[in-house]
Amino acid sequence: MEEKKKFVWADSLRVAATVAVITVHASASIPPLFGQVPQSIWWTANIIDCLARFCVPVFVMLSGALLLRNYSSTAVFFRKRFLRIVFPFLFWSLIYSLLQLSVKTSRLWHMSIAEYLSFFWKQLAEDTISYHFWYIYMIMGLYILIPFIGGLVRSASDHLLLGFTGIWFLLIFCIDFLGTDTEIYDVLRYLGYLPLGYYLGKKDLNKNTRLVSLLFIVLGLLITTIGTFWLSNQRGTFDAAFYGYTSPNILLFSVGVFMLFRCSGWRLSNQAGSFINQYSYGIYLVHVLVLSQVKLPWLNSYPLIGIPLTVIFCLAASGTVILLVNKLPGGKYVSG
Structure with missing residues (x-):
């Protein structure tokens, strides 16, 4: 309790x-x-x-703060987490898929059950059912890694955790220029948010931390809003580079939001x-x-x-x- x-x-x-x-x-x-x-x-x-824009980084950091802190057997972890994720995901994937075929294209009425199941499996494999399901594939990939990195994270010093996060961020920042966009890369791309969330979740924070968190939030927001306008104005068309969930400005903003809630102790x-x-x-x-x-x-x-x-x-x-x-x-x- x-x-x-x-x-x-x-x-x-x-x-x-x-x-x-x-x-x-x-x-x-x-x-x-x-x-x-x-x-x-x-x-x-x-x-x-x-x-x-803090939403996705904060969700991943919460997973790190809550799931990396305690050890449970790999079997127990997968049973608890994946059953809670997979069954609802498959159910709603089925609903989205059926609605797409029946309402938008009417193809459903011309397909046999076998043809539909084959089509549905292809949609699942290619992540084409709904644009927001990319997050489910990504978080399932991270959950697979949690039992294996949990011991390393819990035994690491604060300096090592921050060092790893810094190296991860620099690598992701560099690789982003290559334009890689796959489910495996998404897992690696957000991996650093797990130990960062664990670190921020266990770190002793006080009321003075609010000033730092507010500074992070203000800086992150200013860079994102003004930077997006500047890039878009330079190109003459919308440029969403500053919107990226692993961009430096969103990382700064998300850490600020996480710290603010943590040190404020807000309750529902x-x-x-x-x-x-x-x-x-x-x-x-x-x-x-x-x-x-x-x-x-x-x-x-x-x-x-x-x-x-x-x-x-x-x-x-x-x-x-x-x-x-x-x-x-x-x-x-x-x-x-």
Whole structure:
């Protein structure tokens, strides 16, 4: 019980990251319209998008902080983690795939069961079912590594952990110029966030750390927002280089957010937050399906209002879907 109390901040941080990832996807349609929409609309969407860019790094750092700290047998770890991930993922992959074929193309009605299963397996193998599922492939790859690197991380000194993180970051920063984009590379690309999360999760932080974390957040946001505008303006078209989840500015921003929640010790104080925390994975899986059906007319014209309203609606609708699925027989195994 005492061990759980030490990590109450992680619940609030998970909720914030869940809201942030929906915000990224809700605002994603406007920044690429650089030069095609009024500056005020573009800047509003750019700032909102940048404010949410900590989502993926923080999710991975949370995994490092919570899963690397204790040892459990490899078999127990895989059974607990992969069953919780794989069953919901396969279920919602099936839903997305069926809807794509039946609603968007009508191909489903002309396929035999064998043909569909072959098609579905190909989609899974090529990660073509939904754009946000890349994260599931990446996190499963990281989970495979956790039992093997856990002992090394726990026995390493703080200097060694920071040294490894620095080397990882420099390698990723260099390799990014090669344009490599594969599931295996995604695993390596985000690997350094695990020991970094472990280090920040166990480090003694105090109230003075808030100043450092706020400095990181402000610097990260300024570099991301202004840098994106500068690059896009130079090219004459939208350039998302500063949006990258392993870019220096997003790394700085994400570390700042993580530290701020950690040293502040914020706790969940309402049922809505507790629900989002408990079903964050399920909400992540289903939210793109909900977003695809949300067409608020004022999203692109008034992003300051449209994006938050879209996020709230999507969050509420996704949570409702997960709650209903959870109440079905066996639903708890696929709701996430």
